[in-house]
Amino acid sequence: MIPGSFEYHRPANLSEAVALLGQLDSDARVIAGGHSLIPMMKLRLATPTHLVDLAGVAELKGVRLEGGEIVIGAMTTQHEIIGSELLAQHAPILRETAEVIADPQVRYVGTIGGNVANGDPGNDMPALMMTLDATCVLRGANGERRVAARDYYLSPYETAAEPGEVLAAVRFPVPPQGHGWAYEKLKRKVGDYATAAAAVILTVSSGKIASCAIGLTNVGGTALFAADAAASVIGTALDKPTLARAAAAATTIAEPAADGRGSAEYRAKMAGVMTARALTRAFARAKS
Amino acid sequence: MSLTNVSMTINGKSMSAAVEPRTLLIHYLRENLGLTGAHIGCDTSHCGACTVDVDGRSVKSCTMFAVQAAGANVLTIEGMAGADGALSALQEGFREMHGLQCGYCTPGMIIRAHRLLQENPNPSESEIRIGISGNLCRCTGYQNIVRAIQYAAAKMAGLEFKEAAE
Numbered sequence: 001m002i003p004g005s006f007e008y009h010r011p012a013n014l015s016e017a018v019a020l021l022g023q024l025d026s027d028a029r030v031i032a033g034g035h036s037l038i039p040m041m042k043l044r045l046a047t048p049t050h051l052v053d054l055a056g057v058a059e060l061k062g063v064r065l066e067g068g069e070i071v072i073g074a075m076t077t078q079h080e081i082i083g084s085e086l087l088a089q090h091a092p093i094l095r096e097t098a099e100v101i102a103d104p105q106v107r108y109v110g111t112i113g114g115n116v117a118n119g120d121p122g123n124d125m126p127a128l129m130m131t132l133d134a135t136c137v138l139r140g141a142n143g144e145r146r147v148a149a150r151d152y153y154l155s156p157y158e159t160a161a162e163p164g165e166v167l168a169a170v171r172f173p174v175p176p177q178g179h180g181w182a183y184e185k186l187k188r189k190v191g192d193y194a195t196a197a198a199a200v201i202l203t204v205s206s207g208k209i210a211s212c213a214i215g216l217t218n219v220g221g222t223a224l225f226a227a228d229a230a231a232s233v234i235g236t237a238l239d240k241p242t243l244a245r246a247a248a249a250a251t252t253i254a255e256p257a258a259d260g261r262g263s264a265e266y267r268a269k270m271a272g273v274m275t276a277r278a279l280t281r282a283f284a285r286a287k288s
Numbered sequence: 289m290s291l292t293n294v295s296m297t298i299n300g301k302s303m304s305a306a307v308e309p310r311t312l313l314i315h316y317l318r319e320n321l322g323l324t325g326a327h328i329g330c331d332t333s334h335c336g337a338c339t340v341d342v343d344g345r346s347v348k349s350c351t352m353f354a355v356q357a358a359g360a361n362v363l364t365i366e367g368m369a370g371a372d373g374a375l376s377a378l379q380e381g382f383r384e385m386h387g388l389q390c391g392y393c394t395p396g397m398i399i400r401a402h403r404l405l406q407e408n409p410n411p412s413e414s415e416i417r418i419g420i421s422g423n424l425c426r427c428t429g430y431q432n433i434v435r436a437i438q439y440a441a442a443k444m445a446g447l448e449f450k451e452a453a454e
Contacts, residue, residue, distance in 0.1 A: 001331055001332075002310065002312075003310045003312075004310065005308065005309075005310055006309055006310060007309060008292070008309035008353070008355045010355075031356075034351065034352065034353075034356070035333060035351055038312075038333075038351050038352070038353070039332060039333055039351065041310075042331070042332075051309070053355075053356060055356060079345070102422070103336070103421050103422025104346060104400070104404075104418075104419060104420075104421065104422045105336060105339060105346045105347060105348045105400070105422040106333065106348070106351075106422065108345035108346055108347060109345065109347060109351075109352070190421040190422070191334060191421075191422070
């Protein structure tokens with residue numbers, strides 16, 4: 001399969017990349033790892049006339065702590081996220097999630113920025129960013145703009161980013177010490193998108209859940225923030241009726257399509273099952 | 289569409305060819321440079337038969353444009369044996385442990401296993417299986433591929449691998 005023709009650009013910094021996008025026509029696309037875009041181009045489902053490769057933009061790389069927040073540059077690869085000591089120490093859910101994305105080869109090249117910005121409801125990082133209450137940092141011709149991950153996704157492949165804007169980083173508050181965390185992903189095989197998946201971050205105080213956030217992957221037109229499911233476990237010690245209630249609340253907001261992974265009813269049910277499993281593991285990991 | 293001269297270091301040698309930006313790395317290697325060791329299997333980023341090593345990363349070369357790898361240091365299966373033709377530990381492992389049948393996946397398996405052992409010289413069986421989970425083999429059931437990689441890990445550590453092939 002041969003993609004359509006395009007012109008290739010390799011800017012050396014973000015300002016140059018943004019300027020290029022402003023000059024080129026509207027069929028110009030940014031390419032990060034390319035592991036969503038290139039397969040689409042090979043199928044001619046995407047036919048950009050220009051590709052602006054961000055691989056040479058060093059300022060988009062790396063993970064750092066900044067004033068109580070973790071900042072992950074958009075061009076940081078899944079492989080680098082898995083290997084990050086800083087994330088392992090402060091937000092290990094990033095590693096647990098990255099480890100179930102695609103396969104080793106894809107993780108060497110695929111980036112968190114691509115995963116977040118693409119707007120594919122099958123991507124795993126959007127639900128996680130919602131759960132962490134992350135902020136998407138966008139750079140455009142008019143400078144920097146920040147959009148909450150919970151407001152970023154509008155419909156499949158449609159995000160709050162305007163044409164010409166580049167996702168530069170995601171940033172989120174460092175989760176509290178002793179927090180519980182889990183990403184549960186049901187998939188048919190390595191490399192598959194989720195049949196359903198759930199991300200959970202919670203804190204426990206005196207044996208009871210004090211705070212909780214839940215995000216769902218691939219059971220709707222966008223990743224979903226499961227506010228009701230999370231609220232239903234606050235103040236509990238996660239007994240069986242509570243788990244069942246949280247699972248039901250997650251299933252209620254799921255609107256998956258029927259596909260090779262199962263019927264819509266099954267996949268919505270699995271959103272609940274993944275939520276219950278992730279809650280159980282996160283609760284066990286949390287320190288009171 | 290205009291051609292771009294794309295150069296990279298492949299198996300220690302500087303090589304270049306004039307290609308279109310849309311030329312995939314696997315086509316650049318196979319068609320422009322005649323390096324046909326890396327195979328095109330699925331052509332959809334799944335099977336790993338086209339895996340080559342690009343700047344220390346295992347990469348599916350059907351999912352990277354040659355221009356993206358310009359200036360990179362690339363290792364393909366052609367670069368695994370010594371200059372005198374002596375097999376690398378991994379190649380020897382695949383031969384001794386019967387790690388291949390039809391051989392189609394083998395170049396990708398070996399290049400991927402090479403990077404795996406560089407990063408983790410003493411992997412557990414589970415780490416090997418996860419490490420090669422982006423490479424599909426439709427003949428062997430993976431058992432002997434895992435043994436071949438264990439054989440190579442042992443040999444590279446100066447140990448003898450005692451388990452027999454099935």
